[in-house]
Amino acid sequence: MQQLGGPSRYAYTDIIAITGHFRDRLGQGGYGSVYKGILFPGNIHVAIKMLINSKCNGEEFISEVSTIGRIHHVNVVRLIGFCSEETRRALVYEYMPNGSLDRYIFSSEKSFSWDMLNMIALGIARGINYLHQGCDMQILHFDIKPHNILLDRNFVPKVADFGLAKLYPRDNSFVPLSAMRGTVGYIAPEMVSRSFGVISSKSDVYSFGMLLLEMAGGRRNADPNVTNSSQNYYPSWVYDRLIEQQVGEISVINMHELEKKLCIIGLWCIQMKSHDRPTMSEVIEMLQSDINVLEMPSRPFFCDGQEQVSALDSYYLSSQLDDIEEDDE
Template sequence: MQNANHKTMELFLKKQGNLAPQRYKYSELKKMTKSFNDRLGKGGYGSVYKAKSRDGRLLAVKILNESKNNGEEFMNEVASISRTSHVNIVSLVGFCFDGPKRALVYEYMPNGSLDKFVYDTSLSGRLGWEKLFEIALGIARGLEYLHRGCSMRILHFDIKPHNILLDKDFQPKISDFGLAKLCPDRASVISMSGTRGTIGYIALEVFCRNFGEVSHKSDVYSYGMMVLEIVGERKNSDSGVGRSSELYFPHWIYKRLERNGDREGFDGIDDDDDECRLVKRKLTIVGLWCIQTDPKDRPSMSRVVEMLEGKLESLQIPPKPYLSSPPREVAIASFSESSSML
């Protein structure tokens, strides 16, 4: 079985041709990371280490768990990112496929991931709302590129603050394409078995096809939930309304928006700066449009970019979403039933 998987991946890499980035030996990565001395992060996929190339360039090396679904995540990342070139998409410098060892080598992002700036108000306050707005807009442009600007449409399926990296200037870059789906015919709707994504950011149609068809609009939902987290400065599972709080987080956000009716400001925040209030209101309206229950009611990422770049007074407040992510106990059950899909 292991030998068959090895042949499958070698064939896959051969098919990538000139698109495939530089190939490293595991021994080279060990030298570049000083025997994996400086770990930047850890997740279900494995660990990420700081590295330095021969020419002195700083890199991030992602070592994948050897048991990670026969290399599916590895192939997804290489296939997806090799086809991209955008200021808001992380660059894949190279990879390692050396016996049982698999790794991905990325450009190094000195400011880490967005999640720490969203959930730590002292850090988000240091950035300021103008910069947070620029970050939200940059992510939207990156997703628009994945959906429309690539030679092949790419659906990410795991947009969340943890997967948004920030460079030295806090410019956002979408990362972690392990769950991505490539659409060769640029199809809007895709066929997909099982569920993929992170609880709290997964659109309802990805859990249950009765809510609609899985498409690029599923990424729009995840983006919208992330934007609302930026506005609320907290996780969508931490809105203080109990263990099934994913159901209520958008309602909590919506009520904050409703308090001012048609006025331009945004009640319930401590900012004295009117500009901050307007930025929060715009992000809130756009975020709520993105998480509409019916995928057909959500804007495309191109429209999202237009809304963010346009005037606040031109935006209509969307209908209150009557559902958001499935309750945690339902989500966990779904993941248990289809654990092989990731």
């Protein structure tokens, strides 16, 4: 695998040395912990993810690592190496000095310009599209969210967290229900109920749409702390504002053109039925197009009036903040 340019294999003793006995922890999640490390020679900074509860055996793990290790795209975090020694599993990634996207879009102190946000959105879309279309195997991420988008020193976005990603033949549009994973608030409806369609690459499109709306709104889509209760669920609120502007009603908000563009594309991506959503390649075209050529999508199911809030709505809205504490550790 290494002769073919794949990731390097490290012994567990190497991992201990690289991390300085796990001295500098960058974060923690359900998969395990991430530590900062330095590769010698060259003083190359890396991020090492120590996996816990890895369900696949050693051969399966190495097979997945070899596939993911061949990914080379400017908008995907590069896998440098791995460790598979008895029950110990680790992934060695390039280090991203500017951290994750959520540190910036949810903080007024670290806000980006609209041009920068549009550029970041386009980069993320290209990265996800590459995973879907650019590899021998289709890689479905299933956990696209701001926390899993990392930024390099020039704020180029890179899709991260492949510790739990799933690999499928590109011509196989059907994904088993056992593949379900993700974070509440970004999970596509079909991941909860098959009545909304089959699990596929369109499930990542839905998650990207939720991420895009949060980038545009500068806030979490479901925020119980918003003082105006009608604005608690941002996708619903912004959809109504855009419709008001479309029919010429006086709106209380003055939206930047790029803000409006990101919102319209995001609303297309979160359509409830998977076949109504664009592909990631179509999303890229939309992000590169002029806002005047974009049509408003149908009202997403979650944007219906309060009297029609469904059980699935309640599931999303009441559980939105479940993973936030874990992400922010």
